[in-house]
Amino acid sequence: MLTRRSLVKAGVAGVAAMPAVVRAAPAAEEPAPRPLRIAHLTDIHVQPERESAAGLASCFAHVQSLADRGAAAADLIVTGGDTIMDCMEADDARTKTQWDLWRKVKADACSLEVRSVVGNHDVWGWTKARAKTTGTEPLYGKKWACEQFGRALPYESFDRGGWHIVLLDSVYPHADGYIGRLDDAQWDWLDKDLAAVPATTPVILVSHIPILSVHPLASTTAAHPGTDGKPSFALSGGLVHVDHPRFQELFARRPNVKACLSGHLHVVERVEFGGMTYLCNGAVSAGWWKGLHRGTDFGYAVVDLHRDGTVDCRYVTYGWTAKG
Ligand SMILES: [Zn+2]
Secondary structure, X not given: OOOHHHHHHHHHHHHHHHHHHHXXXXXXXXXXXXXXXXXXXXXXXXXXXXXXXXXHHHHHHHHHOOOOOOOXXXXXXXXXXXXXXXXXXXXHHHHHHHHHHHHHHHHHHOOOOEEEOOOHHHOEOOOHHHHOOOOOOOOOEOHHHHHHHOOOOOOEEEEEOOEEEEEOOOEEEXXXXXXXXXXXXXXXXHHHHHHOOXXXXXXXXXXXXXXXOOHHHHHHHHHOEOOOOOEOOOOOOOOOEOOHHHHHHHHHHOOOEEEEEXXXXXXXXXXXXXXXXXXXXXXXXXXXXXXXXXXXXXXXEEEEEOOOOOEEEEEEEOOOOOOO
16 A cells, blocks of 8 residues: 555656656757847947047947847847948048047957948038038048948848848938938839848848938927927928838838838837838937937847847947046
8 A cells, every 4th residue: 555655756756757758849849040139239429539439349348248148149230320420521530530440449349240331420521611522532422431341332231040131321412411312223222132032031121310200200399490480390301211102112012021220310219100110229329428318328229030020129228328
């Protein structure tokens, strides 16, 4: 006859035998593929002032120490434009100083692959009087940034981790400055580029200027007082893409485009419109290294791109505070 003690022993033995069976089951299944992780660092605005080089180095260190995936903290860094403080209005010497600083911090503090979007402040000399440019310089306009980023054109695309990633050039010349739109050659390129992507491959677009945002609407009366003193409700083409309707037509034809990342506004924003997700991801420099901008802290976005086309995006701060 079994005693209570021997029953417990038998039970323990039974439980002890269980793990071998439990462990065997998952081995028969494929492990879920890890999502592709992009660290989206936008609006860095590196400059010799305000200890911004140390700030950027600490941001790179933070990306490389993201702890939730072991050593593979991120697969890729994408910088979202406005890499340097400004060269649209800067002369040759000041522009060189800023790009040299960018390259040095990247070489010293970053071991991950970096791909870069061109921002308006990365375009050299379009404001000719202030930049003392003529337009005939070999590195005029976007050529200097392209040289820094190691490519011929200010836009590109590539495949990674089951995704197709498109880096767009938002900066279109207008008067002495710019508005947000693609030029005709880039539209032609984008149409062909996406046509060559299998319909089952998810796509993400990265632009400097948001393709769509509600932020300019929310701030328009404060940002753009009318000349007669009354508020103006006109939106600035320098704040959002003026060719958004054409993007919407494109997205209707290409449902594998899943999300659009941007910067430029130095705010964190998520807009869902017409089936598309638009994510504006703050600024590494917050308020141009002087402090917060409209409540947005020094930070960057961790973007996880899953194989099924879903996108997880979270804005993380890296612990910097304004200096000087
Ligand atoms: Zn900026």
